[in-house]
Amino acid sequence: MAIRSLDAFARMSIGRAFASGVGLVAGGFLILLVLVAIFAPWIAPFDYAAQNLMNANAAPGWPHLLGTDEFGRDVLSRVIHGARTSLSVSATAIAISMTAGMTLGAAAGYFGGFFERAVMTVVDLTWSFPDILIALIFVAIIGPGLTSTTFAIAIAYLAQFTRLTRAxxxxxxxxxxxxxxxxxxxxxxxxLLRxxxxxAIAPVIVVGMLAIGDGIVLEATLGFFGLGAQPPTPSWGAMMSSGTAQLFLSPWVIIFPGVAVAITVIAVNLFGDELIRALDIRDRLRGA
Amino acid sequence: MLNVRDLGVAFGVVQPLSGVSFSVSQGETLGIVGESGSGKSLTAMSVMGLLPLIGGRITDGSIEFDGADITALPERAYRKLRGGKIGLITQNPMTSLDPLKKIGPQVDDVAKLHLGLSNADARARTIDILGTLRIPEPALICDRYPHQMSGGMKQRIVIAMALAADPDLLIADEPTTALDVTVQAQIIRLLDDLVKERNLALVLITHDMSVVAQTCDKIVVMYAGRAVEQGPVEEIFDRPRHPYTQALIACIPRGLDDATRLTGIAGTVPTVLNYPKGCPFHPRCPKAEAICATDAPDFSVVGESAAACHFAEVAHAEPA
Known part of the structure; x- marks a missing residue:
């Protein structure tokens, strides 16, 4: 039954977020981005890992529309594959965070008492650690890579989902x-379940949506510091990091992934705002 | 059917309810009347076993249902009674339904839970019950959401949910407070018919004396957490013994041609924290004497009714 009401809620309200011009453009862009990420291997014009040192740091033009990096790899192909990394890491992390946060928050809110205080104290504690520090802890335990990034993002947002659901x-x-x-x-x-x-779920979904945008930025940040995706896996953050060395020689290597991050996060936030309006939950978001 | 004896309820050290006794049998309607804060709803919650959930406990007396003592029944066992053998109709139909679920499933759930019916059987039963509550096109209503319905309709749905598992006892806690006057009359008539058709025991909690006069067989008048007078409805209305009951009856509007002005009762109901010593009504009582401020009156039985007033025997001599 829960699924059925959720379904009704989704049909009724998420659709309405597309109704405005901003919602349509932002939402349309995000859908397009997801499709690009899914079909990356078929869309990308070149192999994202194929090196061609003879053609390194080539300016945007034909056939490399967004130029090449210091190893002569096609920037467009890497940005397209980078979308895959960014979106999947952020979405997975937020999904984990949301599931755990909703479970903890719902149990804390429903049962109350000592259990609630214990859960909320631990969860609030996670909030006091900077995201980068949490990521470093995971890197120290399981080594750098997308798994560490995923868990770091998941923990960084756990408190938010727990508090919101509990409220x-x-x-x-x-x-x-x-x-x-x-x-x-x-x-x-x-x-509790039915x-x-x-x-309780509507505001949590919207915050989840907005958190995916933040997750993309965090993934890029960790990638930039070399704590996230390891070469040759393309990630927007890691690409920008490698681009800093040739910032003045070949700025396109750092500009295009940066633009990808910016546009994606702006689209996520604009669409999130439309969702808040469509679901009419601005008041309920203040509670947490 | 339901037998409450000398019920006392406490929240920590405050004692908002004490010495409440009444009984209802099948096919009978008992009215519990009193102002807000007199302990009516608390009495209902005690019978439903909801006190532990809000931090209260039963300190005195017993509640007997269907011959068994349910005063200290564990929560798990109580859940079977709630909605199963005892149906509760709450006072606010506007917010008593889950806004995200269709009407059908909400009513179905009760029969599925308590009677173990399948989805299809539960729905057939729901449609049947909605029909007996004079809801037009019950099958269509099942696919509606609560926000698509009027207040009176929602109250019928709430009644349907209370009836879905075929309870023996129905407790209606101010079922008509939130409704239009015309709808109120319909709902009261509906409850009255249900009692007769299904041979239910009904406890009707209200502050409306005219509703009580129309529907109840017996009444309990409550004031400041105590029963102050109780007995058969005709007896109470014809010969009210307690000054509070007399005042309540005097408050019923009697039509426009009656030249008398509407009357009220001066003062307010004391809160739990400042229940007066002696008779709880004495600060507002027109007939109070010295003894009323010091000694709490016991019930004195006069004829068929009983009143907790030092002057119960003399009071009825004066016309109300």
Whole structure:
């Protein structure tokens, strides 16, 4: 039943986010980006890892539309494959973070008491560590790479999802229809999963959407510091990092991945704003 | 069916309810009347076993349902009674339904939970119940969301949910407070019919004396967490013994041709923290004497009814 109401909610409201001009452009761009990421191997004109030292640092032109980097690799192909890395890492991390945060937040909000205080204290503690530090801890434990990046992003956003979900559940718990459900003899699991969660989920989804944008920036940051994707895996952050060496010789190596990050994050935020408007939840986001 | 004896409820050290006793049997309607804060809803919550959930506990007396003592029933066992054997109709139909779920599934869930019915059987039952509650086109209504319905319609859905598992006892906590006057009358008539058709026991909690006069067989008048007078409805209306009951009856509007002005009761209901010593009503009572401020009156039975007033025997001699 939860799925069915979620489905109704999705049909009703996410669609409305596309209704405005901004929503349509931003949302359209994001859909296009996801398609590009999925079909990267077929869209990219060149192999992203193929080196051609004879043609290193070539300026944008034909056949390398966005030029080549210091190893003569096609920048366009690497930006396209980089979309794959950025989106999948950020989306996976946020999905993990959202799942864990919703579970913890819902349990804390519903059961309250010592359990709630314990969960919230631990979760708030994660918030006091800078994202980069969390990433470094993971790098120290499991080595640099996308797994570390994913977990670092997931933990960085855990507190946000937990607090938001908890706030929603605490508010909803006092609603008359939840009392009515208790009066009808429903079990706590039924109340939590069938009534509280579907009603709490809308703001969490929107914050998740916005967090994907932040996750992309964080992934790029970690990649830039060499803590994220390892060569030759293309990542927007890592590409910018390698581009700094030739900033004045071949600025396109750093500009195009940078532009990709910027446009993507702007699109995510604009679309997120439209979602907030479409779902009419601005008030509910303030609670957390 | 339901037998409450000398019920007392406490939250920490405050004692908002004490010495409440009443009983209802099948086919009978009991009215619990009183102003806001007199302990009516708390009585209902005690019967539903909801006190532990809001931090209260039963300190005295017992609640007996269907011959079994349910005063200290564990939560898990209570869940079977709630919605199963005892249906509760809450006072705010506007917010008593899950806004994200269609009507059908919300009502189905009750029968599925308590009667173990399959989806299809539960839906058939839902449609059947909605039909008996005079809801037009029940099959279509099942596919509606709560926000697509009027208040009176939602209250019927709430009643349908309370009835879905075929309870023996129905508790209606101010079922008509949030509704239009015309709809109020319909809902009250509906409840009255249900009691007769299904041989239910109904506890009707209200502050509206005229509703009580129309529907109830017996009434309990509550004030400041105590029952101050109780008995058969005709007896209470014809010969009210407690000054508070007399005042409540005097407050019922009696039509425009009656030259008398609407009356009220001066003062307000004391809160739990400042219940007066002695008779709880004495600060507002027109007939209070010295003894009222010091000694809490016991119930004195006069004829068929009983009133907790030092002057219960003399009071009925004066016309109300």
């Amino acid at each position: 929603q559940i605490v508010r909803l718990k006092r609603e008359t229809f939840i009392e009515a459900t208790i009066n009808l003899g429903a079990k706590p699991s039924h109340i 009534h509280l969660m579907p009603n």
